[in-house]
Amino acid sequence: xxxxxxxxxxxxxxxxxxxxxxxxxxxxxxxxxxxxxxxxxxxxxxxxxxxxxxxxxxxxxxxxxxxxxxxxxxxxxxxxxxxxxxxxxxxxxxxxxxxxxxxxxxxxxxxxxxxxxxxxxxxxxxxxxxxxxxxxxxxxxxxxxxxxxxxxxxxxxxxxxxxxxxxxxxxxxxxxxxxxxxxxxxxxxxxxxxxxxxxxxxxxxxxxxxxxxxxxxxxxxxxxxxxxxxxxxxxxxxxxxxxxxxxxxxxxxx
Amino acid sequence: xxxxxxxxxxxxxxxxxxxxxxxxxxxxxxxxxxxxxxxxxxxxxxxxxxxxxxxxxxxxxxxxxxxxxxxxxxxxxxxxxxxxxxxxxxxxxxxxxxxxxxxxxxxxxxxxxxxxxxxxxxxxxxxxxxxxxxxxxxxxxxxxxxxxxxxxxxxxxxxxxxxxxxxxxxxxxxxxxxxxxxxxxxxxxxxxxxxxxxxxxxxxxxxxxxxxxxxxxxxxxxxxxxxxxxxxxxxxxxxxxxxxxxxxxxxxxxxxxxxxxxxxxxxxxxxxxxxxxxxxxxxxxxxxxxxxxxxxxxxxxxxxxxxxxxxxxxxxxxxxxxxxxxxxxxxxxxxxxxxxxxxxxxxxxxxxxxxxxxxxxxxxxxxxxxxxxxxxxxxxxxxxxxxxxxxxxxxxxxxxxxxxxxxxxxxxxxxxxxxxxxxxxxxxxxxxxxxxxxxxxxxxxxxxxxxxxxxxxxxxxxxxxxxxxxxxxxxxxxxxxxxxxxxxxxxxxxxxxxxxxxxxxxxxxxxxxxxxxxxxxxxxxxxxxxxxxxxxxxxxxxxxxxxxxxxxxxxxxxxxxxxxxxxxxxxxxxxxxxxxxxxxxxxxxxxx
Numbered sequence: 001x002x003x004x005x006x007x008x009x010x011x012x013x014x015x016x017x018x019x020x021x022x023x024x025x026x027x028x029x030x031x032x033x034x035x036x037x038x039x040x041x042x043x044x045x046x047x048x049x050x051x052x053x054x055x056x057x058x059x060x061x062x063x064x065x066x067x068x069x070x071x072x073x074x075x076x077x078x079x080x081x082x083x084x085x086x087x088x089x090x091x092x093x094x095x096x097x098x099x100x101x102x103x104x105x106x107x108x109x110x111x112x113x114x115x116x117x118x119x120x121x122x123x124x125x126x127x128x129x130x131x132x133x134x135x136x137x138x139x140x141x142x143x144x145x146x147x148x149x150x151x152x153x154x155x156x157x158x159x160x161x162x163x164x165x166x167x168x169x170x171x172x173x174x175x176x177x178x179x180x181x182x183x184x185x186x187x188x189x190x191x192x193x194x195x196x197x198x199x200x201x202x203x204x205x206x207x208x209x210x211x212x213x214x215x216x217x218x219x220x221x222x223x224x225x226x227x228x229x230x231x232x233x234x235x236x237x238x239x240x241x242x243x244x245x246x247x248x249x250x251x252x253x254x
Numbered sequence: 255x256x257x258x259x260x261x262x263x264x265x266x267x268x269x270x271x272x273x274x275x276x277x278x279x280x281x282x283x284x285x286x287x288x289x290x291x292x293x294x295x296x297x298x299x300x301x302x303x304x305x306x307x308x309x310x311x312x313x314x315x316x317x318x319x320x321x322x323x324x325x326x327x328x329x330x331x332x333x334x335x336x337x338x339x340x341x342x343x344x345x346x347x348x349x350x351x352x353x354x355x356x357x358x359x360x361x362x363x364x365x366x367x368x369x370x371x372x373x374x375x376x377x378x379x380x381x382x383x384x385x386x387x388x389x390x391x392x393x394x395x396x397x398x399x400x401x402x403x404x405x406x407x408x409x410x411x412x413x414x415x416x417x418x419x420x421x422x423x424x425x426x427x428x429x430x431x432x433x434x435x436x437x438x439x440x441x442x443x444x445x446x447x448x449x450x451x452x453x454x455x456x457x458x459x460x461x462x463x464x465x466x467x468x469x470x471x472x473x474x475x476x477x478x479x480x481x482x483x484x485x486x487x488x489x490x491x492x493x494x495x496x497x498x499x500x501x502x503x504x505x506x507x508x509x510x511x512x513x514x515x516x517x518x519x520x521x522x523x524x525x526x527x528x529x530x531x532x533x534x535x536x537x538x539x540x541x542x543x544x545x546x547x548x549x550x551x552x553x554x555x556x557x558x559x560x561x562x563x564x565x566x567x568x569x570x571x572x573x574x575x576x577x578x579x580x581x582x583x584x585x586x587x588x589x590x591x592x593x594x595x596x597x598x599x600x601x602x603x604x605x606x607x608x609x610x611x612x613x614x615x616x617x618x619x620x621x622x623x624x625x626x627x628x629x630x631x632x633x634x635x636x637x638x639x640x641x642x643x644x645x646x647x648x649x650x651x652x653x654x655x656x657x658x659x660x661x662x663x664x665x666x667x668x669x670x671x672x673x674x675x676x677x678x679x680x681x682x683x684x685x686x687x688x689x690x691x692x693x694x695x696x697x698x699x700x701x702x703x704x705x706x707x708x709x710x711x712x713x714x715x716x717x718x719x720x721x722x723x724x725x726x727x728x729x730x731x732x733x734x735x736x737x738x739x740x741x742x743x744x745x746x747x748x749x750x751x752x753x754x755x756x757x758x759x760x761x762x763x764x765x766x767x768x769x770x771x772x773x774x775x776x777x778x779x780x781x782x783x784x785x786x787x788x789x790x791x792x793x794x795x796x797x798x799x800x801x802x803x804x805x806x807x808x809x810x811x812x813x814x815x816x817x818x819x820x821x822x823x824x825x826x827x828x829x830x831x832x833x834x835x836x837x838x839x840x841x842x843x844x845x846x
Contacts, residue, residue, distance in 0.1 A: 166438070168439055
């Protein structure tokens with residue numbers, strides 16, 4: 001009886017919502033405006049990667065970001081064999097620093113971060129609205145629906161890439177209806193194969209903007225692989241111009 | 255002279271034990287020289303002809319889109335193939351070289367492999383290629399030809415080792431995940447149609463499929479080509495010259511997107527216009543601010559990386575100003591529909607001499623993003639395109655169809671060039687022409703280094719041996735002093751006495767060297783029979799079908815002969831001269 005009652009509520013919510021489905025472009029803009037940071041940011045990031053037979057790999061890092069100048073800096077702080085290594089992006093320049101050899105090397109955007117599934121371009125500032133447009137069905141209608149994700153009413157919508165240089169040409173999002181925060185994201189290959197599912201478990205608010213602080217990325221291709229990311233110690237104080245330099249990274253690595 | 259030779263030969267057998275030991279030492283040195291040289295030559299030949307030729311051909315043209323070495327694609331395959339055909343008709347085989355790293359999941363097991371495309375039409379038409387393919391890919395289960403079957407979903411051949419690590423057999427499916435040439439993460443199902451056996455450690459990682467399948471899976475469109483490699487006749491002599499010739503023929507034109515340009519939401523009809531890329535390299539940064547006169551908009555933006563600059567003529571024709579979005583629709587070379595490229599004007603400049611027409615200057619990043627998605631018609635053949643005058647002051651700052659990299663003349667320079675791809679942030683596709691004798695010059699250097707080490711080691715050995723020669727000669731002369739006196743007394747000339755000793759040493763060295771060479775060949779033949787076990791073998795890289803490959807070089811052996819004979823004769827000369835200069839009377843008086 002309880003189950004039937006719950007289903008009725010879900011169905012009712014879905015029907016009500018279906019009548020007022022928002023345009024996907026507006027949802028996208030809302031998602032971006034909720035989460036786009038306008039200030040500098042510094043945070044401690046903890047990345048735990050579980051790989052089927054290879055066990056668990058844990059990385060700790062300090063992450064500095066400045067969207068205004070399209071710059072970020074990552075300094076690894078653990079484990080011991082990765083400590084001091086880092087990544088620096090300043091505009092179009094992207095370097096990897098290795099503490100052992102004390103050398104900087106230019107890398108591509110799709111370079112893996114310390115052997116994890118995280119890629120350098122995951123840390124880039126690239127607006128969703130600049131990369132994707134709403135996907136449409138055979139009738140030319142946007143693919144958007146009202147659903148329940150667990151017990152949370154969400155909008156589910158699909159996107160397709162409008163530029164060629166994106167990792168995933170198709171995406172599906174589940175965003176909360178009340179505050180437009182992304183709760184779940186699925187990434188597909190061009191063939192339609194589901195490649196990755198991301199869950200945004202926890203947000204924090206900073207200067208009236210939301211920032212996801214706990215995320216899980218599930219590798220749908222190689223079952224059993226997943227990456228968990230946790231952010232802590234977030235600070236939005238203005239960072240000095242010297243932070244996004246090779247010298248600073250080298251100095252932090254000592 | 256015959257008497258001198260007879261005496262020398264007879265003297266050689268007079269002290270059998272002493273000469274045998276000395277000869278054995280010389281022979282041993284020669285043997286080591288021949289074996290070491292044949293080993294080094296065989297090793298470099300194996301690396302060159304079994305591995306490097308297979309991977310990169312005798313000469314090759316490599317492409318890297320957006321400076322990314324993993325994106326080996328050239329968007330206008332037919333054009334570049336035509337240029338190659340016209341420029342170097344002597345190329346025996348020209349084929350696309352396709353390979354991509356990927357994560358593969360088998361039956362509950364995963365591994366990293368490289369998908370390699372084989373152009374079966376070449377293999378079928380060229381017996382030497384067929385033989386080579388069969389040697390490298392010895393199919394032990396299934397059929398090699400099945401990789402071309404259309405009725406099987408993405409057929410592949412796996413090595414025995416990888417089939418084992420993925421726990422799959424013929425007929426099983428595997429799933430592969432990788433980033434294709436367009437930068438997309440993709441996944442495909444592949445069918446194992448056969449298992450091949452290989453003893454070469456490098457050949458265990460590839461999984462082979464037909465070139466057509468590989469191109470489709472990796473995201474190439476039919477007119478796009480991967481890097482090209484060439485096989486040549488007499489490559490040692492022709493490879494570098496052909497690479498030079500191709501390099502000269504591949505100079506690009508200025509790139510242009512030409513078509514109908516409209517101001518968005520203006521309701522006006524389009525005008526014919528051409529968009530050019532502004533180079534962001536140091537040359538571009540130097541030329542553009544000097545030549546271009548900005549009349550509206552922020553100069554910092556106009557001379558920066560996001561510049562979209564309309565000439566005054568264009569802005570007036572379109573009634574467009576700063577912040578207006580314009581859409582350039584141009585016909586692609588291979589696309590059926592016109593491609594719309596949108597740009598937001600952020601500066602207006604005075605018209606530039608030598609660029610007559612409606613011109614839009616676009617930053618490299620935005621320009622090549624459109625250019626790569628929809629390749630425009632060739633600039634020379636396109637009647638709509640503004641043809642820049644080479645004397646135009648901005649000419650050197652305009653982006654080209656591709657970037658032709660300078661020829662690198664050795665491996666170190668080639669590696670520097672690859673490293674520089676990321677640093678220089680090229681937006682256009684780079685084209686790199688090289689031959690294996692430059693790109694793999696380190697292998698030749700390794701062979702030379704091995705030979706040098708061998709020669710130095712053997713020279714030290716010979717130095718010790720030659721001390722023995724000198725000592726032996728001195729002892730012999732001492733023992734034969736009275737004999738020298740006798741033959742001098744009965745009329746033998748000084749030079750004949752000297753020549754007798756020199757010839758004795760010469761013959762000793764000659765026979766020893768011949769014996770050493772024969773011994774070397776015997777040892778090499780025996781060693782080549784030994785089959786090294788498969789698996790983690792440190793020698794695996796240089797083994798040919800699990801055997802050490804010795805490749806004796808006749809010229810090198812001849813040089814060793816001459817070298818040894820010269821050294822021994824030179825060493826023998828001084829003691830022999832001293833013997834010859836003995837006075838007959840004194841020699842006869844000599845008593846031991």
